Every structure is written in C-alpha cells, then in structure tokens.
Amino acid sequence: MRQLTLNDVKAAVKGGSIFASGGGGWVDHGLEIGSAAITIGRPKLVSIDELPDDAIIVTATAIGAPAGTTDWQMLGKDYIKAVQLLQERLGRKITGLMTPQNGMSSSINGWLPAAALDLVVVDAVGDIRAHPTGKMGSLGLAGSLDYETIQVVAGGKPETGSYIELVVTGTPAKTSNILRIASDMSGGFIACARHPLPAKFIKENAALGGISRAIELGNAIIKAEKEDTSKVVDAICQTTKGKIIGQGTVIKKEIRYSVGYDIGTITIDTEDGLLTLHVMNEYMAVDNQKGQRVASFPDVITTLEPGTGRPVSVGHVKEGEQLSIFNIAKENLPLSTGVKDSSVYPEVEKVLGIDLAKYALEGHALVR
Template structure:
C-alpha cells in the first residue's frame, strides 16, 4: 500500500497529460480533485495482489468531450455522488476505485470517491492512454453477451437546469451510449462510476500498474523541468521509449464539437521538416497519425502534441495555427494493453465520425 500525497497528484497528472493524447480532461480540474482527495482523507493506492480475487472494484470516469468547447460543470461532489449512487444500487460490496484511463485529469478520477468513502484506489486502468468513449475502457466487456453492468453519473450546472443524476443497468455497449448522450444534455462533461468487476477479472483484462506508470513518468518530467525543455523531452523519451515523429508549424486545426456523436471531431495538420505534412485525427483524443498520407501512428499508440517552446502537452483546443509543435508517439509495443483495445465493436462509430479506418491498423504489425 502507498499513501498518495500532494507530490503524487502533480506527478500523476504530469504523466497523465502525456498519456492524454490530446484529451483526457482538464489539468486544472485534475489538480483540484486530486488535492481535494488528499486533503479530506488518506488516499491509499493498492496493487491488485493486495486484494482478494473476489473483491469488487468500480471504475470512476469523466464522460464527455474534453476540449473545453461546451458549458460543463463537474464538481468534487459529482464524483462522490456518482460513486455513492452506484454503491447504493449495487448488490455487493465495493472495496475501491480505478480509472478508465490516464489523462490530464482522469489520472486522479478515482481518488476523490475513494477518499470520501474511505475505500482504496486500485493500481489498474481500463486503458493506459485516454480514449474517446467508455467502450475502450471497458476491458473487453462491450461485446460480452452475459455481463450486465450498472453505471451511475452526476454533473451539470444546477443554476441552468442542466444538472443530471442517473443510474442505469444493462449491457455496457448500450449503457455507454446512454451516458454519453446524457453527458451532452448536462453540458458536455460529467462524472460517472461504472462496471463493478472482480480483482480476478482485472488481473487478466486491465492495465495492471497503470497509475504507477503515470506517476513515474510525471516524476521524471518534474525532475527534468529545471534544466529546460530539451531535458524534459529527453526524460520523456528515456522513460517511455517514445519517438519524435516530427517538428513543425501547425497549419490547420478544424476540431469541433459534434452534438450528434458528442465528440470533439476533426484533424490537426503540421508542416514538418522537408515539406512533410503530419495529420493527427482527433475524436476527443488523437486516434490516428498520418505522414504524407501514410499511417505512422494509430490507437492504441500514444499520440501527443507538445508546444515546442514549453514541452507542455496540448489538448486539441490549445493548438493554434502558426504554433510550433513537436509531434510525439509511444508505440503500443512499449506499454501494457487492456482487453478493450482488441474489441472490434468499439471502433465503428469513431471511424465513421473521422472518415478513416482505425481498427484495420490496430494490429497490422502482428
């Protein structure tokens, strides 16, 4: 067991911002929620091996489009309320919370409900990197004909009448769609708790140790920051075995919020060295990367765009035409994958929204 502290909040979100792949929530929101958790109680991070195989763990997640293009409100009590609603309607004992992904705020998603309810944070994730829908973080449950989930959510501005609280049961494929639509109605972003699962299941299907990977990456970045951006980039490359795909100037950013799919959809183009053009396709997060029309990066690879001057990982809304950036990738072979990556049923709506193939490139190297 590890008692997380304020330094761990900063490290988790610094590393999570790189794994965010252009999305993953809001850094300042993650800081606020993480520090709040540490303040109200001890936040206990435990490994799966410290729990019994039949112990139940719940995923805490934020749902919606994270680029800051909608009028959302999600407070700390929303994370706690969603967790409490699930526990109140679930016929079983929950021992802790995990996150569906790393990200700019999602790396601390499970901390506040765990602290408030005196439970633990479990060192496992539904996905090492951020992704556009809960289906990708469901660890292979989307197509499971037998698993019936329970999901709860809370969020939205009360003063405008957009606040929503709900509890839903059913197949994850359907409940994920309902919660995404409800998120749109609440203002575009709200807190959820979902998928009570056994530790035995998580050992086989989750990204085991995913929180620790983000914290360790964040620690390496923070240690290098006093020495400047070049030192930070070297630290990231060394810690992740990632690569710089290209450096150049942004020439297009057409990412916009789509109410039909409740995603931030579009692409960002970068004029790189020797006339090459890099195109990063975003559905909330970067899901594919082309170089002169050839696919060079594809989910579940981590695809991150940094501001060149500061080495700050950028969300899609923070990227401006004319900005000098570094396009970075961590190949999928360099980190653990969850079972959700392999589910073909997760991909069609994202492929349709972006107008490109993604799934066919997922395991083209195997």
C-alpha cells in the first residue's frame, strides 16, 4: 500500500495515454480529476493481495465516445455520486475501486471517489488497454446469466436538461446496453460505478498491476522528455517491449458518431504501403493494403507524433499530418478474463465489419 501523489497523477496520465490506444478519455480531464483526488484526500494504491478475499471491489469508470464530437459535461462530483448511489443500492461496505481500463483519463477513474469516500484504489484493471464496450472490461462476466450486477451512471448538463442519474440491476450484458444509451442521452460521456465483486474474483480475473504499469511507463516518458524529446519513443518501446509498425502521412479520416461510439477508419500512407486503422472509440485493428492483419485487439495500438512521441488520440488526428503507429503485442501484456471472453466480440465485429475474435482468442498469426 502506498499513498498516491501528484507525480503519480502525471505519470499515470502519461503512461495511460499510451495504453489509451487512441481513446481512453482526455489528458486534461485525467489531470483535473487526479489533482482533485490528491487535494481532497489521501488516495492509496493497494495490490489485490493486501485485501481480504471477501472485500468488495467496484469498477469506477466513464462511458462514452472520447473523440470530442459531442457536447458533454462530467464533473468530479459525478464520479463520487455514482459510487455513492451504488453503495446505497448494494447495502454493503465497499472497500476499494478499480478501473476497467487504462487511458488518458481512464487510469485515474477511481482516484477521486476513493479519496472522497475513504476507499482504496486497487492496482488492477479490467483491461490493460482502452476498449469501446463495457463488456470488454467486465472480467469475463459479459455473457453471464448467473451474476446480477448493479450499474450506476451520473452526469450531463443540468442547464440543458441532460443530467442523468440512473441505477440499474440485471445481467451485465443488458445493463451495459442501457448505460450506453444513458451516456448518449447525457451528452456522450458519463461517470459510472458498476460490478461489485469480491477481491478473490478480481485476483483471479483482472489484469493485475495495471495501474503500476501505467505509472512506470509514465515515469519513463517524463524522464526521457527532460533529457531529449527525441528519446521518448525509444523509452516507450523499451519500457513496454513494443515497437513502431509503421510511419507516414494520414491521407484519410472517416469517423462518425453513433450512440456513444466514434466509428470508422483512419488510413496512413507509409513507405511500405497503406495501413488502415479500424476505430471504435479506440484503435481495434490495423490492416495492410493486402488486407492482412498487422495488429489486432487486445494488442495496444496507439498513434504517436514521430518526433516527440506524444500520443495523438482519434479525435485529434488530422489528414495530412505525420504519425507513427505504435504496437504492443498481446503476448507482452497481462490479459484479463474479459478479453478472453468470446461473447464480447460479435457486437464490435458487426459494427466494424472485421474479424477480431479469431485474432484475440485463437492466436492467428499477424503480419508483424
């Protein structure tokens, strides 16, 4: 157990921005929420081994499209309110909070409500990288008919009538769909608390140490930035065992917003040919011009500025700019039960019109 600091906030946002895979929230939002957390309380990061097996852990997150295409508002108090509402509905003490994914602000998701409500931040994630659906970060429960979950959302603009508080119970699949609609109705981005589970279940199904990994990567980036920004990409690759799989000019960006998702493709012209990045909030796959899969979820796929190594999210990608495509193969990542759950893929495959499950689950070879 250790107390989280402002340096940890900065590092978690830096490292989380790589694991964000083009989505995962906003840097400014992560810094604001993280700074508020260490200002109003003393949030502590704990490993799952430090908690009793029956301690209740809740996932704190945000739901919506990160590309900035909607008029949304979510305040720090919304994260707190969502956890409070879940606590009231559960009727039992919550011990800690975890995040379903790393990201620009996602890595910080639980820090503010943990500080405000005297809970701990658990060093575990539902997925080491960011992903589009709540089902992917649901620790293998997405298709379960036996687990009755509680899911809560809070957020929106009261002045426009879009503020929503919603508590739902039921199967993870059905309640997740309801929350996605609520996010869209609130403006496209909303705070969420969900899935109260015992620590023993988290230990057996989560990607453990996910927050520490983001902080470690962030510290490596910060150190490289102080020495020479040209060393940042090397620092990212060395720390993660990742690599650059292509670099070139963005020649086409076709992204549309639909019910809480940013969907489409980004095409980059590299010296080895065209690479197409498939987007559903985050980068889910990369195909070459022969239609061969180069990288695929649950790989980390992130676009970087070639000179500085700064991550460029989907919403900030512009046609005509130079970008590098960074990849961490799934073999070099801790994988949760959630990304090994076959039930989470059909929905995303239908939207994108590509195969994902066969690469994620069956180990099909990629063109590396």
